[in-house]
Amino acid sequence: MAAAARLVLRTASGAKVLRAGLGWLGAPIRVPHAAAHFTFHPDPVPTRHGPTQKMNLFQSITSALDNTLSSDPTAVIFGEDVAFGGVFRCTVGLRDKYGKDRVFNTPLCEQGIVGFGIGVAVAGATAIAEIQFADYIFPAFDQIVNEAAKYRYRSGNMFDCGNLTIRAPWGCVGHGSLYHSQSPEAFFAHCPGIKVVIPRSPVQAKGLLLSCIADKNPCIFFEPKILYRAAVEQVPTEPYLIPLSQAEVLQEGSDVTLVAWGTQVHVMKEVAAMAQEKLGVSCEVIDLQTILPWDTETVCKEECFLNLEAPIARVCGYDTPFPHIFEPFYIPDKWKCFDAVKRMINY
Amino acid sequence: MAALRGLYRTGLGALCRRKGYQGFGLSKEMVLNCYKKMTLLNTMDRILYESQRQGRISFYMTNYGEEGTHVGSAAALEPNDIIFGQYREAGVLMYRGFPLDLFMAQCYANADDLGKGRQMPVHYGSKDLNFVTISSPLATQIPQAAGAAYAVKRENSNRVVICFFGEGAASEGDAHAGFNFSATLECPIIFFCRNNGYAISTPTNEQYRGDGIAARGPGYGMMSIRVDGNDVFAVYNATKEARRRAIAENQPFLIEAMTYRIGHHSTSDDSSAYRSVDEVNYWDKQDHPISRLRHYMTARGWWGEEEEKTWRKQSRKHVMEAFERAEKRHKPRLDLLFSDVYQEMTPNIEKQKEAMWNHLKHYKEQYPLDLYDK
Numbered sequence: 001m002a003a004a005a006r007l008v009l010r011t012a013s014g015a016k017v018l019r020a021g022l023g024w025l026g027a028p029i030r031v032p033h034a035a036a037h038f039t040f041h042p043d044p045v046p047t048r049h050g051p052t053q054k055m056n057l058f059q060s061i062t063s064a065l066d067n068t069l070s071s072d073p074t075a076v077i078f079g080e081d082v083a084f085g086g087v088f089r090c091t092v093g094l095r096d097k098y099g100k101d102r103v104f105n106t107p108l109c110e111q112g113i114v115g116f117g118i119g120v121a122v123a124g125a126t127a128i129a130e131i132q133f134a135d136y137i138f139p140a141f142d143q144i145v146n147e148a149a150k151y152r153y154r155s156g157n158m159f160d161c162g163n164l165t166i167r168a169p170w171g172c173v174g175h176g177s178l179y180h181s182q183s184p185e186a187f188f189a190h191c192p193g194i195k196v197v198i199p200r201s202p203v204q205a206k207g208l209l210l211s212c213i214a215d216k217n218p219c220i221f222f223e224p225k226i227l228y229r230a231a232v233e234q235v236p237t238e239p240y241l242i243p244l245s246q247a248e249v250l251q252e253g254s255d256v257t258l259v260a261w262g263t264q265v266h267v268m269k270e271v272a273a274m275a276q277e278k279l280g281v282s283c284e285v286i287d288l289q290t291i292l293p294w295d296t297e298t299v300c301k302e303e304c305f306l307n308l309e310a311p312i313a314r315v316c317g318y319d320t321p322f323p324h325i326f327e328p329f330y331i332p333d334k335w336k337c338f339d340a341v342k343r344m345i346n347y
Numbered sequence: 348m349a350a351l352r353g354l355y356r357t358g359l360g361a362l363c364r365r366k367g368y369q370g371f372g373l374s375k376e377m378v379l380n381c382y383k384k385m386t387l388l389n390t391m392d393r394i395l396y397e398s399q400r401q402g403r404i405s406f407y408m409t410n411y412g413e414e415g416t417h418v419g420s421a422a423a424l425e426p427n428d429i430i431f432g433q434y435r436e437a438g439v440l441m442y443r444g445f446p447l448d449l450f451m452a453q454c455y456a457n458a459d460d461l462g463k464g465r466q467m468p469v470h471y472g473s474k475d476l477n478f479v480t481i482s483s484p485l486a487t488q489i490p491q492a493a494g495a496a497y498a499v500k501r502e503n504s505n506r507v508v509i510c511f512f513g514e515g516a517a518s519e520g521d522a523h524a525g526f527n528f529s530a531t532l533e534c535p536i537i538f539f540c541r542n543n544g545y546a547i548s549t550p551t552n553e554q555y556r557g558d559g560i561a562a563r564g565p566g567y568g569m570m571s572i573r574v575d576g577n578d579v580f581a582v583y584n585a586t587k588e589a590r591r592r593a594i595a596e597n598q599p600f601l602i603e604a605m606t607y608r609i610g611h612h613s614t615s616d617d618s619s620a621y622r623s624v625d626e627v628n629y630w631d632k633q634d635h636p637i638s639r640l641r642h643y644m645t646a647r648g649w650w651g652e653e654e655e656k657t658w659r660k661q662s663r664k665h666v667m668e669a670f671e672r673a674e675k676r677h678k679p680r681l682d683l684l685f686s687d688v689y690q691e692m693t694p695n696i697e698k699q700k701e702a703m704w705n706h707l708k709h710y711k712e713q714y715p716l717d718l719y720d721k
């Protein structure tokens with residue numbers, strides 16, 4: 001409608017009317033896009049890994065990649081648009097610094113990106129493949145599940161693609177809708193042979209990504225895109241590793257355990273505070289970090305089933321595709337999580 | 348539709364008996380080796396196919412009619428060139444020196460299998476011989492081979508990667524991905540398509556409507572050639588030249604080798620359901636890579652009835668001996684069900700292994716434990 005209106009204005013009286021803009025349409029109806037549904041909680045400044053620098057999430061990724069390209073001459077980074085710096089700026093500066101044979105664009109083809117990455121890894125080089133959005137990982141599902149995950153096992157350990165890491169922006173961002181918001185880790189969570197890792201913050205992201213790259217198994221590293229700019233911390237400039245498959249207890253508690261990963265960790269921290277303040281309930285908050293293989297030891301002991309005083313509650317998006325305008329109602333926000341705690345206490 | 352001009356062939360065959368056929372300066376030793384590998388493969392195929400029919404192994408795929416594509420290409424490579432295959436390239440592995448015992452071990456999934464008994468028969472692999480283990484999903488190896496070639500290029504190691512697939516697998520998206528990546532990323536790779544006329548029951552006119560696979564190459568900016576796959580020398584020459592140029596120029600080459608799948612797709616297939624006996628007989632009798640090479644060897648005076656008789660007996664004996672050894676060998680120990688999922692053993696898998704052993708303590712009569720190594 002706006003385009004047609006613009007045409008009419010042009011032929012009638014040209015530029016003058018155009019300069020007046022679209023004010024003739026009346027005041028815009030502002031759809032209340034939610035302010036972010038979480039508050040980012042930075043961790044205390046790390047002291048064990050040397051000097052730190054203020055970085056947001058995408059910068060902490062760049063730092064990890066920079067460290068890797070510097071120390072590992074076989075390492076290459078590839079995917080759609082990584083050469084100019086990437087659509088989320090995670091690879092800015094790396095091509096200039098390390099060369100076009102090491103940081104390069106591929107054709108637009110996820111099955112090719114992952115298949116190619118497997119081959120690079122099988123030949124003994126370190127392969128870091130970027131999928132532009134986790135929502136687009138599905139063409140590569142066959143290569144990931146049928147090939148990468150099974151390479152070592154099916155070959156009797158003669159061959160493997162442990163040098164492969166796949167990175168992808170992940171999760172809701174406020175306006176991403178069906179195809180720029182997905183969290184597809186569940187599709188990979190039951191695929192033996194790969195590892196799936198999701199960080200909650202810049203410091204975690206760099207350490208976990210470096211661990212994925214160092215790990216001798218193919219890893220998928222999902223990066224919460226809503227945190228790329230919003231999450232800022234002091235991050236060590238030198239490389240450091242955060243171990244995989246070790247969940248982190250962020251806050252001790254005695255009544256209810258809250259388990260989350262990625263952006264949702266920050267929601268849960270707030271839920272824990274609300275539960276304490278409004279209900280007098282003491283919550284334990286656990287960041288799972290590695291989805292596969294996950295840390296069953298920390299999260300639940302096999303005997304815990306008999307010790308639970310209420311059924312486990314899962315608070316998730318609804319069983320619909322990720323909607324656009326309905327996102328504020330779709331996501332498992334702090335009020336839904338708080339309410340789940342409340343109902344659990346009263347079970 | 349403009350057809351690709353010509354089919355590269357050297358005229359290897361009955362015409363060799365006429366004076367004037369130039370061999371390609373390949374030594375007698377090399378030619379005899381090619382012949383022996385092709386026929387040894389043929390013999391092994393007959394025996395293993397039969398062994399499936401008798402219930403000794405679960406599954407098998409023969410290579411009848413395509414031996415020339417295997418041996419011609421393998422002979423043109425260097426030992427440290429990396430091979431990615433599909434499933435009908437056993438002759439490539441045989442040419443490289445993979446022993447009969449290990450072919451059998453994989454098919455029998457016994458304790459000598461390098462793959463530790465995890466895959467169906469004919470899913471061979473050999474790290475020592477640079478033959479990447481086969482997987483069942485088709486065409487997945489194509490973009491992988493491009494990636495391996497890229498890594499090899501960065502190493503400056505004077506190696507090429509060769510990637511085999513059938514004309515059916517070439518329809519997969521992964522094939523398109525692999526071709527496009529190899530061209531844009533300038534990879535030293537040979538794509539070798541065995542166009543053998545059928546993908547199980549699907550003939551080529553139901554697989555594609557264009558001019559085969561070679562004609563797709565130029566669409567990707569890739570140099571391509573179509574060769575007579577049953578002419579071992581043609582396959583050899585094309586592969587040799589492709590190898591030289593791929594390494595020198597860092598670009599991919601596509602070879603489409605026209606051949607014919609004389610056997611069934613596998614032991615689960617009966618191809619009389621979709622093609623005539625006459626058609627199969629034509630290729631078996633009139634255009635077979637083994638007999639065409641034998642014509643040349645006979646014309647050169649390098650081979651005759653005596654040599655043929657002796658070799659047939661000898662090769663059959665070797666195959667039967669390996670077969671008998673494989674039959675007797677135990678299956679791999681049960682712990683190997685659980686290892687190599689990850690590089691390291693993870694707690695949950697360790698727990699499941701313990702649970703299995705516990706289960707066996709109480710239910711061992713229900714399981715064929717005697718067949719397995721302790």
